Amino acid sequence: MFGVVVVAVVFLGAMMFWKTHNTSSVNMAKVSAMKPLVAVETVRRQDMLSRIVLSGQTVAAAQVEIAPKYKGYITQVAVELGQPVTAGQVLVVQDTKDVEFAIAQTMAAIRQARAETIETKASFSADYQKAAADYERNLAYYQRYEALHTSGAVSRETLDTARQQMINAKSALAALQEQAMEGSVPAMVESKQAALAKAEYNLEALKKQREDRILRAPRAGIIGYRQVEEGAFVPAGQKLLTIVDNGSSFIDFQVSEQNAAQIRTGMQVKVTIDSLGQEYPGTIIYVSPANDAKTQAFTVRLVLMPGEPAIRSGMFAHADITGLLRKQTIFVVKTAILEKNGKNYVFVINDNNQAEQRLVATGQRNDDSVEILAGINEGERVAVSNIARLKQDTVVEVEARGTAL
Template identity: 75%
Template sequence: MVAVVFAGALFFWKAHEKSGNTAKASVIKPLVAVETVRRQDMRSRIVLSGQTVAVAQMDIAPKYKGHIAQVAVELGQTVTAGQVLVVQDLQDIDLDIAQTSAALRQARAEAAETKAVFAADYQKAKADYERNLANYQRYESLQLAGAISREALDTARQQMVNAKAALDALQEQTMAGGVPAALESKQAALVKAQYNLEALKQQREDRILRAPRAGIIGYRQAEAGTFVQVGQNC
């Protein structure tokens, strides 16, 4: 009786142990990470330390001293070649340009007037000579005929000589492309005024500081209203 009970108990314990192991096996699962596969670029990041160096560094400085009227850029701003950076006060140079422009117009008018006057004087001298020459030839015929005195003929001859001298003086100034002295002086004044005007326009342009090439503003010292010297970095 004891053996049967013991055998039954052993069978029950075996059956219970097997069912417990089966339950544990059903609960324990392997630890596997699941990831959805997607198409994307492979990236790698490398962190390095260093220092950037500009391709070129260009200092901007005025050619003329004066007050700054406008600063058109900020520190760190990207600019293109030819872009306006700083504008100096242009009021005085604009007045000089206006005055020189007026002087140029006056010189041009005076040169044209002198040329017209000379042409008129030349035509008048030529006409006077031709008239006095004809008058002398007529008097010469009359004197040969005894109609006038020798003194009258000499007077006509002198008038003809004087007219010829005046014409020759004007002709000498125009021969071989020559320019009359009075006209040459006016033309020289005209050329001088033209050069002065071009120089002033260039000076005005030089007072507008522009970027020599594309880049980034890495230094800014100028402010509107400040006075800068020649060659002072802005």
Template identity: 50%
Template sequence: MAQRLASNKKKVAIIAITAFSLLFSAYQGLHSKNVAKGQHSEDTKPLVDVLTIQRKDMTKTIDLTGQTVPESQVDIAAKYTGKITQINVELGQYVTPGQVLLSQDSSDIDLSIEQNNASFRQANADAIESNATFEANYQKAQSDYQHSVTTYQRYKLLYSQGAISKEVLDNAEQQMISSKSVMESWSKQLMAGSAASVESKRASRDKAQSVIDALKNQKDDLTLRAPRSGMIGFRQAEVGNIVSAGQKVLSIVDNSNIYIDCSVSEQDIGQVVLGLPTTIGIESLGKSFTGKIIYISPSIDSKTQAFTIRMILDKPEDSIRSGMFARTTINTILRSQTLFVPKEAVLSLNGKDRIFVVNSSNQVEERIVQLGLRNDKSIEIISGIQDGETIAVSNLARLKTGSAITPNILAE
């Protein structure tokens, strides 16, 4: 029994020693490979994207969304409540200025016009009669005065001959003075225009005429006409419908010019100028169009906190309708003829910005630079590099002054 135990222990020891030897050999082999691999890695030059920079205009792309807007869209509403008696247009029909679109019932107004015409005729007759009476009275006053003057002159001669008494002469003189006063009173009324009684009659006549004119204007307003040319884009009216005053019944859309309205943020509005070319995509049509900016709002919208700009298409198509969703791209110049690099080319560390310049021997020089403007993809370099130098764009974390690289030249 003791011999068997001793034999087993010996076997276990042999197995353990053998296993340890195998593990040690494996470790040695793996370590040797790692060392060789590390030496190979240190000897390999990193592959780095490089780019030669040149002075160019630094641009910024502004992407906006908006919608198409017609040359004009005019909503037409009824001015008065009433029944529709005639509709002369259909949806999609082209109309011209002044064309009759719709008519409302005017029978009540026609009756009022007829009644007021009768009142006008009576008032006009009264005014004519009053004026005739005034003229007759004025003529009579003139005649009476002339007669009294003649009588006084004759009596004055008779008195000088002793044919009449002083009393008779005085009476003739008083009659002349009285007639003159009456004539002057009528003359003053004539010079002022006419007598108060005549003016009153004329005022009644003119009032009746103004009522008739107002009724005729109201009747004319019951016939809705096209204020401009365009296409009927909305119709909500049928013969027999009762429409209310102010109710929209038709609209005219003029698509002779198509505009695109977009909102621009306060941050970007400084780069937007009139005449700037734009690219407009109409998603529902799957097409892109060119255009230009023709309007920039002078003040910011207090609700949207943005500025509205309007663009016009260079070559609009009939397939474009108002209200279509549009995507607009505007390329603006941030700085003319400046140096700028891709954002990936700048390494910021410990509060300093640096880039890596690659010389003709493909060796790297680290430089501290001063940054300027930025756009979506690039950063302006104010100082630290020169026009025509080549810079590293990738693998920056593995670079330092003196590093040798394998360059992968990128197109400008």
């Protein structure tokens, strides 16, 4: 009987202990469940970076359209679509028969003009010599008649006639002398020389026209467009061929104002060509000084390393650039920001693990973080998760996550 009583007492004691312990555990669990579990980060001053994603298309080093300067029939097409060409290589030849005929006529006109110039010079020289001889002869006659008139051998009328002839001869000589002055050309000779020069200029123009009817490659490349056949009549300015030079490849990107401010010429970039599935090194060589009036975007040009024949114009490409948004500043991850009524707040967790709601002023943003200009200090802990459950003075359960990135 005594043993039964002892067993009963032990059993009742065990039951009371289990009940008390279980109640305490439940109460502790309830208390713990009432504390929100949050991750925190300790803010530090550091460089705030941004990831700029660039998307664009490859652009050839040059794409030159070949078009005739003059209308006419095509007598030869010397290249095929896709054919490599070198600078100066003949591409297309137009009919030059009319030009050749005009050149022959002009050359005949030049020979005639040269002959006439020589003839005119000789004629002028003969006229000059004759005028000089006439003047000398008439002067001698006048001087002799003047002596005879003094002695009464000739009449005054005869003397006046001799004098007038001498004056006329002198005037004719003076006119020729004026044309033959040093540094000047006689008018009749100059006229012939001008006709000769005009014919020579015409000849050069016709030779240039003949040369222009032979269309040559202005640079090396590949024929990327061909729309011309022998025997066709083509008007002036019609595109016949296109030469594409992929010796160097460029990629043009359109970026926003904020991103353009972070990109500098000389930046080294890894570029992926989507269709090729390969990465190529490149260098930023140009950032437009002004945005496009229609798109409000800035153009960034990147040059790829030459010697990649697989890269063709028009291929899609993308690249990532890490830019510096702000040097040595305070920032938090976006999940730490609570927006209410147009204002931004964060929760600072104090040493007692209590949440303090702070109004903050924000600055720059990147894909992950927001700059804090005012409202928190370096070294403070900020809640970065579960902030929807937080209020002023809420006691939290802290899950440490290191420092802000």
